[in-house]
Amino acid sequence: MKYPKLYEPAAIGSLNLKNRIVLSPLHTNFTVDNKYTEKYIEYYMERAKGGVGLIIxxxxxxxxDVDPYPITFGYPTLDSTSEIKYFAELTEGVHQYGAKIAIELSPGTGRLADEIIEGEPPVGPSEIxxxxxxxxxxxELTREEIKQLVESYGRAAGFAKQAGFDAIYVHFMAYLGDQFLSSCWNHRQDEYGGSLENRMRFLVECIESARSSVGEDFPLIVGLALDHGFPGGRELNETIEIAKKLESLKIDALHLRRGSYDAMNLIVPTVYMKEGTSVDYAYEVxxxxxxxxxxxxxxxxxxxxESILEEGKTDFIGMGRPFITDPHWPNKARAGKDEEILPCIRCMQCINRVFFARYSACSVNPQYGREYEGQLQPTSKAKQVLIAGGGPAGLTAAKFLAEKGHNVTLVEKSNKLGGHLLEAAVPAYKKETDGYLEWLxxxxxxxxIEIRLGTEVTPDFVLNIKPDAVVVCTGSVPQLPQVPGIDSENVKIATKLLENYTDVADNIVIVGAGLVGCEMALxxxxxGKNNITLIDILPEIAYDVIYVAKPSLLGELEQKGIKGRPGLKLKEVTSTGIIVEDIKGNTENIDANTVILATGLEADDNLYDNLQDKVNEIYKIGDCISPRKFIDAVHEAYAIAKII
Known part of the structure; x- marks a missing residue:
C-alpha cells in the first residue's frame, strides 16, 4: 500500500476508526428551513461510501433562544427531541458504509451575526x-444567559448521542466559544473574563455539561484556532496553554487550524498559500x-x-474541499489509483457561494450537491454528438455524454486540449489546476470519443459530419483596447504569454488588474522579473476576484512588491511605456520596457450563429455565451449532458 500510515486504523477515545482520514467541518448550505434534507444527507453518505474514516x-x-444567529446560513438546530429524527437519518446513512460521524455543536454565534432581527440584538461575551x-x-451576555447556553449545550449533546452520533465536536473556533476564550473579544470583569482560566470557564462548563448528558466515555473533540492571524488576536503560545488545561479534562482529540474570519486566508487557505498551512503550528501543540x-x-x-503522519506531526489528516471534488478519493488512493482522483483547484467557489446565501457548488465536480439525483442514466438511443472546442466546457461535456453512451467527436482548433485552462495552470502555485487539466x-x-486536434469546425465541416447534435464550446478570445501603439513589439497578451512564455524585460506594466492580470504579475x-506595476481603469485591484480569495491574493501581491494603480485608463502605448488618463482627465507617462495586456475576454460565438439554420439540435455553453468562470462552463456542460 502506498500510504500505510494514512490507512492505519486509529482511535479517538473509545471511538475506533478504520483510517486516519477526517472530513473536516464544511458548511454547504444544503439545509431547508434549517433542517437536513435528502440533498444534505446524500452528500454525506457519498463521502462515507468513498472511504472516509470520520466525518465531522x-x-x-x-x-x-439566547443567540438566534446567524440567519442566512441555514444552520440546523438540535434543541428538542423533535429534531432527533432528522439527524438520525444522517447518522444511519453514514454508518451503512463503515464511517463514523461527529456533530459539530456550537454554543452560539456572537460577533459573527448577520442580518439583525428587530428587537433581538446579537449577544457576545462583551460589547464588541x-x-x-x-x-x-x-x-454582553448576562450570567443567567451564559448558564442557559451551558445547559442547552449539554442537552443538545444528549440529543446528538440519541440521534446516533459517535462523538461530540465542541465548536470553539471563531464563533461565540472562541470569543469567550480570547482577550481581544472578551473584556468581561467577572468570572468569565480576565485571566485565561476565567476565559476558559465557558468552554469548561460546556464540556462538563455535555459530559453530564453523554457520559464520561463518550468521545469529545474540541475545535480550536491555533492563532487568529491578526494583530491583537490570540497567539500560538496561549493556545498551547489552553490545550494543556484541556488535557486534564481528558479531551479525546483536538482539531486545530490557524485563522479566524478576520484572517480568512488562514482559516480557509487559498491557492496562494503553502501546503499544510497549519501543520507546524499544530505540531507545537x-x-x-x-x-x-x-x-x-x-x-x-x-x-x-503520509509524511507528516510518519513524522508524528499529527495523528489525523483533516480535509474539506478535496472531499467536495472527489468523495471517493480515499478508496481510490487506497487502491493505488491516484490518477483517478479529481483534484481540488482551490478556487474557493464552494465557500464563496455560501457566504452569499447560495448553495455551495464546485468548479470541477458538477455532481457535488446533486448526489441525491444519482448517476447519469445511460441513454436509450445513442446519438452522434459533435463538440466544437476542447476547453473545460467541451472536455466536461464529452466526458459525461460518453458516459451516457453517446458517440462523441471532440474537435479543437488548436493542437492542445484545455482552452483557458492551459494558461491558468502555468504558475507553480496552480499545480492543482494543472492536475485537473491532466485529469480531464x-x-x-x-x-x-474521437478527438481531432488542429481542426476548425466550420458549417461545411458540420454538414459533412452530419451529427445528431452539436455542442458549441468555442470559448472566448482576448479583448484588446483600440489605442495607438497596441501592435508594438513591446506589447504582449497575457493569456498567450502564460501559455507560451518567452522572456520579457524588467520594468513591466500590466494593463488590466483582474484575476488574469494579478496572476500574470505573480x-x-x-x-525573477522586477518592477512590475498593475494598472486598471476600475477603482480597485483584483476587482473580479471572489470575496474569500481576494484578501489572500492582494496580500501576495503586496508581499511580492507588485505595485497596483487603479483608476487609470490606457490611452496610448509608446516606445518607452504607456500614456494613461485618470478619472479627472489628467494624463501621465509611465515608463515600461514591456507592456502586457490583460484587458479581458470576449465571446467567440460566430460558429453558433452560423449554424442556426443548419442543425436541428444545437447548444451553446461556456465562454462563447459570455466570458465567466470555470464553474459556469463545467456546470453548463453537465446540464447539457443530462438533456441530450
Whole structure:
C-alpha cells in the first residue's frame, strides 16, 4: 500500500476508526428551513461510501433562544427531541458504509451575526463590534444567559448521542466559544473574563455539561484556532496553554487550524498559500500535550500527508474541499489509483457561494450537491454528438455524454486540449489546476470519443459530419483596447504569454488588474522579473476576484512588491511605456520596457450563429455565451449532458 500510515486504523477515545482520514467541518448550505434534507444527507453518505474514516458534520446550533444567529446560513438546530429524527437519518446513512460521524455543536454565534432581527440584538461575551457590521455591537451576555447556553449545550449533546452520533465536536473556533476564550473579544470583569482560566470557564462548563448528558466515555473533540492571524488576536503560545488545561479534562482529540474570519486566508487557505498551512503550528501543540491531533489546511498532497503522519506531526489528516471534488478519493488512493482522483483547484467557489446565501457548488465536480439525483442514466438511443472546442466546457461535456453512451467527436482548433485552462495552470502555485487539466484529458480517452486536434469546425465541416447534435464550446478570445501603439513589439497578451512564455524585460506594466492580470504579475515574479506595476481603469485591484480569495491574493501581491494603480485608463502605448488618463482627465507617462495586456475576454460565438439554420439540435455553453468562470462552463456542460 502506498500510504500505510494514512490507512492505519486509529482511535479517538473509545471511538475506533478504520483510517486516519477526517472530513473536516464544511458548511454547504444544503439545509431547508434549517433542517437536513435528502440533498444534505446524500452528500454525506457519498463521502462515507468513498472511504472516509470520520466525518465531522457542519455547524449545528445547540439553541436559538439566547443567540438566534446567524440567519442566512441555514444552520440546523438540535434543541428538542423533535429534531432527533432528522439527524438520525444522517447518522444511519453514514454508518451503512463503515464511517463514523461527529456533530459539530456550537454554543452560539456572537460577533459573527448577520442580518439583525428587530428587537433581538446579537449577544457576545462583551460589547464588541460585529465582524461584517462594525457599527452594530453585541450585547454582553448576562450570567443567567451564559448558564442557559451551558445547559442547552449539554442537552443538545444528549440529543446528538440519541440521534446516533459517535462523538461530540465542541465548536470553539471563531464563533461565540472562541470569543469567550480570547482577550481581544472578551473584556468581561467577572468570572468569565480576565485571566485565561476565567476565559476558559465557558468552554469548561460546556464540556462538563455535555459530559453530564453523554457520559464520561463518550468521545469529545474540541475545535480550536491555533492563532487568529491578526494583530491583537490570540497567539500560538496561549493556545498551547489552553490545550494543556484541556488535557486534564481528558479531551479525546483536538482539531486545530490557524485563522479566524478576520484572517480568512488562514482559516480557509487559498491557492496562494503553502501546503499544510497549519501543520507546524499544530505540531507545537502536539509536542506539549498527550492528546490526539487532527490538523487541516491545504492538505491535498497525499505523500505529504503520509509524511507528516510518519513524522508524528499529527495523528489525523483533516480535509474539506478535496472531499467536495472527489468523495471517493480515499478508496481510490487506497487502491493505488491516484490518477483517478479529481483534484481540488482551490478556487474557493464552494465557500464563496455560501457566504452569499447560495448553495455551495464546485468548479470541477458538477455532481457535488446533486448526489441525491444519482448517476447519469445511460441513454436509450445513442446519438452522434459533435463538440466544437476542447476547453473545460467541451472536455466536461464529452466526458459525461460518453458516459451516457453517446458517440462523441471532440474537435479543437488548436493542437492542445484545455482552452483557458492551459494558461491558468502555468504558475507553480496552480499545480492543482494543472492536475485537473491532466485529469480531464484522461477522462476523454474513451472508445466512444474521437478527438481531432488542429481542426476548425466550420458549417461545411458540420454538414459533412452530419451529427445528431452539436455542442458549441468555442470559448472566448482576448479583448484588446483600440489605442495607438497596441501592435508594438513591446506589447504582449497575457493569456498567450502564460501559455507560451518567452522572456520579457524588467520594468513591466500590466494593463488590466483582474484575476488574469494579478496572476500574470505573480507568475512574472516566479520568473525573477522586477518592477512590475498593475494598472486598471476600475477603482480597485483584483476587482473580479471572489470575496474569500481576494484578501489572500492582494496580500501576495503586496508581499511580492507588485505595485497596483487603479483608476487609470490606457490611452496610448509608446516606445518607452504607456500614456494613461485618470478619472479627472489628467494624463501621465509611465515608463515600461514591456507592456502586457490583460484587458479581458470576449465571446467567440460566430460558429453558433452560423449554424442556426443548419442543425436541428444545437447548444451553446461556456465562454462563447459570455466570458465567466470555470464553474459556469463545467456546470453548463453537465446540464447539457443530462438533456441530450
Amino acid at each position: 458534520s457542519a455547524h449545528v446550533m445547540a439553541e436559538i 463590534p460585529l465582524l461584517t457590521m462594525p457599527d452594530v455591537k453585541t450585547r 502536539k509536542k506539549s500535550v498527550n492528546i490526539p491531533i487532527i490538523v487541516d489546511g491545504n492538505l491535498s498532497d497525499l505523500s505529504y500527508c 484529458i484522461r477522462q476523454v480517452k474513451k472508445p466512444n 507568475f512574472l515574479k516566479e520568473k
